[in-house]
């Protein structure tokens with residue numbers, strides 16, 4: 001039986017694991033894998049099956065109870081009240097309470113801000129040199145600025161929070177450590193919810209739903225903010241770094257698309273298409289978080305029995321040739337489809353539009369500022385990583401792989 005994650009190293013240029021692709025293309029696209037908790041889970045890789053699993057209410061995300069299936073230890077899936085772990089009426093109630101965080105107005109505001117910060121970050125990094133580390137001098141400072149402006153977290157606090165998030169989502173850490181990290185993150189979430197102006201702005205819908213309107217409980221408010229903390233700090237960095245690398249590699253493909261658009265609106269649209277392809281190509285990690293079957297479910301030819309844990313791979317689904325023409329080709333002109341990388345159905349990513357606009361702001365600002373310059377990467381990314389022995393070999397928090405450093409020269 002395959003072991004997750006050891007047998008699922010990233011593919012060339014940190015793209016999809018060859019093992020995932022092999023399973024997905026085979027006659028048996030659903031296989032059992034052994035996770036670091038010692039438990040066995042079904043791994044679902046085919047686009048249609050992943051979509052069905054996301055939508056099927058019999059595959060429940062309600063796993064906060066003690067002894068529930070875990071990847072390794074008591075990570076985010078163990079947090080009672082966290083939106084991700086709720087189902088039914090409770091989930092709908094919490095989801096509608098935090099929905100106002102992601103209004104169109106808020107998304108436009110933050111994406112404008114992100115464009116400005118991205119330009120400033122690049123200008124600062126290139127002040128006295130023609131080389132820049134895309135990780136520590138571009139993606140990370142942009143995310144740090146986002147955290148400081150939205151949640152009031154300073155650089156020192158962010159460094160501590162990163163360590164905790166890394167421990168919480170670790171697949172190799174001692175389970176006791178994972179448990180402690182989760183508790184500490186919950187206590188930070190509590191502090192964030194209780195802090196005074198000006199930083200409570202973006203979190204005020206959750207604060208009001210808890211304290212004023214009493215629509216959600218204290219546990220639901222803190223549990224959900226603890227997950228938002230992870231989502232704000234983590235999943236944006238990998239697509240920014242790997243997206244810029246893809247665009248450098250495929251500059252001849254992206255230039256005609258962006259240069260051909262004369263009107264500002266068309267230009268934004270062109271970058272949105274490029275970002276969509278970046279997210280398809282480099283989304284998430286090898287798998288999503290576990291679900292559990294509450295009734296017997298059939299996916300493809302496989303019967304999933306009551307109590308069986310299920311892991312979907314939205315990354316594998318986004319590389320399924322039954323759903324995407326030549327999925328291994330980075331093609332920003334690709335015909336649009338469902339954005340399975342943000343999930344589908346009741347748990348679909350609430351930050352999807354925000355995340356898309358944030359990644360787009362960082363990538364487009366980079367290339368628009370350097371339109372007249374030549375850009376070359378100085379590092380050769382590994383063509384393949386044969387086995388993942390230690391998480392420290394790559395910069396990985398939980399699910400998302402990206403190189404630790406990527407030096408780029410601008411001339």
Ligand code: HEM
Nearest residue numbers: 083084231232235284288341342343347348349350351355
């Ligand atoms: C490129 C970045 C991101 C990707 C690929 C991504 C992907 C996903 C996926 C696949 C799910 C569904 C999980 C499931 O059904 O098992 C999800 C849920 C969620 N995401 Fe994201 N996400 C991203 C960024 C963000 C950001 C920036 C935020 C907010 C700041 C966010 C907030 C959420 C929330 C609140 C949920 C839970 C929704 C629910 O359970 O009802 N995500 N995300």
